[in-house]
Amino acid sequence: MSNKPRFVIQGLKVAIDGKQILQGIDLELNGGEVHAVMGPNGTGKSTLASALMGHPRYEVTEGTVTLDGENVLEMEVDERARAGMFLAMQYPSEIPGVTTADFLRTAINARRGEGNEISLIKFVRMMEQKMAALEMDPQFMHRYLNEGFSGGEKKRNEILQMLMLEPRVVMLDEIDSGLDIDALKIVAAGVNSIRSEERTFLIITHYQRLLNYIKPDFVHVMMQGRIVKSGGPELAERLEAEGYDWIKEELGIEDVTVGREEEDDFKIPMNTLAPKF
Amino acid sequence: MTMQTVLPVDLSAVAALSSLTGEPEWMAALRRESLELAANLPLPKLEKTRIERWPLDDFGSYKESPRLKSAMDLPAEVRRFIGDAEKAGNLLVQRNSSVVYAALSDDVAAKGVVFTGLSEALAEHGELIRRHFMKAVARDENRLTALHAAMWSGGVFLYVPKNVKVEVPLQALFLSDDASASFCPHVLIVADENSEVTYVDNYFNYNASGKLVHNGVVEIFAKPGAHVQFASVHDLSAGVTDLTYRRAVLENGARIDWIIGEMNNGHSMSDTASILKGEGSVSDAKVICVGTGDQRMNITTRAVHIGRHTVSDMITRAVMRDNSTAIINGITKIEKGATYASGEQTERVLMLSPTARGDANPMLLIDEDEVKAGHAASVGQVNPEHVFYMMSRGITREAALRLIIYGFLAPVVSEIPIRILEEQLKLVVERKLGQ
Numbered sequence: 148m149s150n151k152p153r154f155v156i157q158g159l160k161v162a163i164d165g166k167q168i169l170q171g172i173d174l175e176l177n178g179g180e181v182h183a184v185m186g187p188n189g190t191g192k193s194t195l196a197s198a199l200m201g202h203p204r205y206e207v208t209e210g211t212v213t214l215d216g217e218n219v220l221e222m223e224v225d226e227r228a229r230a231g232m233f234l235a236m237q238y239p240s241e242i243p244g245v246t247t248a249d250f251l252r253t254a255i256n257a258r259r260g261e262g263n264e265i266s267l268i269k270f271v272r273m274m275e276q277k278m279a280a281l282e283m284d285p286q287f288m289h290r291y292l293n294e295g296f297s298g299g300e301k302k303r304n305e306i307l308q309m310l311m312l313e314p315r316v317v318m319l320d321e322i323d324s325g326l327d328i329d330a331l332k333i334v335a336a337g338v339n340s341i342r343s344e345e346r347t348f349l350i351i352t353h354y355q356r357l358l359n360y361i362k363p364d365f366v367h368v369m370m371q372g373r374i375v376k377s378g379g380p381e382l383a384e385r386l387e388a389e390g391y392d393w394i395k396e397e398l399g400i401e402d403v404t405v406g407r408e409e410e411d412d413f414k415i416p417m418n419t420l421a422p423k424f
Numbered sequence: 425m426t427m428q429t430v431l432p433v434d435l436s437a438v439a440a441l442s443s444l445t446g447e448p449e450w451m452a453a454l455r456r457e458s459l460e461l462a463a464n465l466p467l468p469k470l471e472k473t474r475i476e477r478w479p480l481d482d483f484g485s486y487k488e489s490p491r492l493k494s495a496m497d498l499p500a501e502v503r504r505f506i507g508d509a510e511k512a513g514n515l516l517v518q519r520n521s522s523v524v525y526a527a528l529s530d531d532v533a534a535k536g537v538v539f540t541g542l543s544e545a546l547a548e549h550g551e552l553i554r555r556h557f558m559k560a561v562a563r564d565e566n567r568l569t570a571l572h573a574a575m576w577s578g579g580v581f582l583y584v585p586k587n588v589k590v591e592v593p594l595q596a597l598f599l600s601d602d603a604s605a606s607f608c609p610h611v612l613i614v615a616d617e618n619s620e621v622t623y624v625d626n627y628f629n630y631n632a633s634g635k636l637v638h639n640g641v642v643e644i645f646a647k648p649g650a651h652v653q654f655a656s657v658h659d660l661s662a663g664v665t666d667l668t669y670r671r672a673v674l675e676n677g678a679r680i681d682w683i684i685g686e687m688n689n690g691h692s693m694s695d696t697a698s699i700l701k702g703e704g705s706v707s708d709a710k711v712i713c714v715g716t717g718d719q720r721m722n723i724t725t726r727a728v729h730i731g732r733h734t735v736s737d738m739i740t741r742a743v744m745r746d747n748s749t750a751i752i753n754g755i756t757k758i759e760k761g762a763t764y765a766s767g768e769q770t771e772r773v774l775m776l777s778p779t780a781r782g783d784a785n786p787m788l789l790i791d792e793d794e795v796k797a798g799h800a801a802s803v804g805q806v807n808p809e810h811v812f813y814m815m816s817r818g819i820t821r822e823a824a825l826r827l828i829i830y831g832f833l834a835p836v837v838s839e840i841p842i843r844i845l846e847e848q849l850k851l852v853v854e855r856k857l858g859q
Binding site: 203227233253254257258 | 809821827828834
């Protein structure tokens with residue numbers, strides 16, 4: 148019996164603070180597939196990931212999202228996570244007083260349920276193994292969650308959590324930003340190590356570079372809160388070589404962004420007049 | 425102008441206390457003079473707190489409790505604070521007005537360490553005590569300090585000789601189970617040159633009911649090079665008004681670490697101060713408090729820099745629930761002449777209820793150049809981003825809030841030097857957080 152996930156997004160429209168960001172997203176992610184979502188900044192890519200995970204600031208105004216036929220939009224954030232969804236965030240929270248180890252063990256046990264908690268020894272062994280694979284200093288286990296971590300360390304911590312929680316629908320929100328090439332390769336290796344029929348990936352990235360290491364099956368381009376073009380890995384290569392202009396021309400798009408005011412001449416806010424006494 | 429004040433105790437009660445305990449005349453005289461002072465002194469002036477409105481009348485009267493032969497005679501409720509009650513060395517227990525148990529292990533006693541009730545120490549160590557008693561906290565500071573000087577009983581006297589390092593923590597328990605009995609212990613710690621000692625105590629009610637005032641004073645004298653670690657957890661019931669002054673005077677190169685858990689359920693005022701008198705002295709204070717119900721709290725931490733090259737760091741964290749109020753004050757005072765002083769402080773308040781109130785008042789009073797001083801104060805609610813982050817990993821909202829709130833206090837709880845007390849504090853915190 149296969150545990151192949153089927154994650155279907157239909158006509159998804161999302162707003163924040165009354166401003167419409169996503170204008171109707173259609174996407175189907177099946178087990179074994181890796182989907183990349185690319186696009187210039189401000190096109191709604193992060194909004195998609197956050198809204199799918201249930202971030203309270205984003206309001207779904209229309210559309211459906213199902214996981215194996217179950218209505219995701221009706222689930223609370225923690226229910227979605229226990230159903231197998233995972234979001235590696237672009238800006239992970241720093242939570243003082245909660246160690247990485249305690250946090251992960253609580254998360255794993257939340258999934259396993261009362262009475263079926265993971266044994267401490269098994270947990271520690273698993274942590275050590277995964278941390279070694281990601282070339283992370285084992286000391287991080289006892290540090291407070293993300294506190295004082297560099298950007299790159301935080302991203303690696305997100306991947307560590309992904310490896311420990313074994314999710315079925317994995318969303319990575321710009322996991323490559325802030326990483327040098329070596330860290331990038333390690334993160335990519337971690338992601339690739341869990342590619343399987345029982346897992347599907349939605350990788351949001353601004354740069355094509357990550358996709359050299361995590362080869363996608365499908366590439367989608369977002370502009371103005373919509374998916375405007377879909378293709379295979381060669382689409383990513385063309386974008387790397389030629390940029391986004393050819394798509395904009397093809398589709399007659401002037402401004403790719405959503406929800407931003409017209410950018411007037413930006414005036415640097417400065418007041419160097421002497422203070423009046 | 426004399427203020428006609430009705431005091432909670434009278435001269436005859438004070439005289440009775442002196443004769444019942446058989447103390448030396450100088451102490452009896454000190455009590456009488458203090459009582460007279462109390463009649464003419466005002467209550468302390470506290471930031472945004474009308475202490476005169478608090479229940480301040482029920483001081484009870486001196487009642488001696490029977491001494492215990494062994495710690496095993498303590499009720500189970502109380503024994504849970506002690507690791508191995510059978511062995512229970514290095515433990516002192518005060519019940520209501522008097523000390524009922526005091527034991528010091530042989531190897532510590534052999535080093536010349538004295539750890540007994542203050543009252544009984546007057547006979548043997550009178551001179552040493554007289555030189556220090558009410559010298560850090562003066563009896564004429566305000567009506568409360570004067571009343572304490574008149575009313576104190578039981579208490580702790582801890583003396584560590586020169587160059588002695590006490591490896592194990594010394595523990596004291598102050599329990600009140602009779603609201604008609606006075607509960608005003610005085611803790612006096614004298615750490616001689618280059619000594620090192622850790623002292624941990626707990627204040628709590630057992631079978632609690634009735635209104636009572638706890639008027640306590642802690643005085644610590646750290647001689648040159650001495651290092652004192654002082655941890656204290658207050659977990660008194662809602663009927664108790666807790667008034668506590670703690671003050672450490674540090675000589676050259678001395679150091680104090682304060683670790684304080686204010687977990688009472690009634691109105692509480694505490695003032696924890698380090699006087700950095702000697703050059704190079706250091707003070708580090710960590711305070712946590714959790715407010716519940718309708719309690720009012722006024723928590724002050726102070727560092728007064730007098731010597732050169734002195735260092736202070738004060739961290740206070742408070743979690744406010746229900747309708748509780750906490751005024752959290754951090755005062756870093758750098759006097760003229762305290763060059764190269766460095767004083768830092770942080771006050772953080774986490775609000776869990778719209779009707780609770782938490783004020784963080786940082787104060788830097790600086791009278792010298794060539795110093796470093798900084799402060800950070802924040803009052804806020806649980807960050808919804810943090811809750812989202814945790815829930816996105818499958819943790820329920822309740823569990824996430826619990827982790828976040830506990831994590832807010834964790835940096836201090838983890839500093840408690842005795843494992844079993846750290847566990848106890850965790851339980852007290854969890855109870856006050858309603859979990």
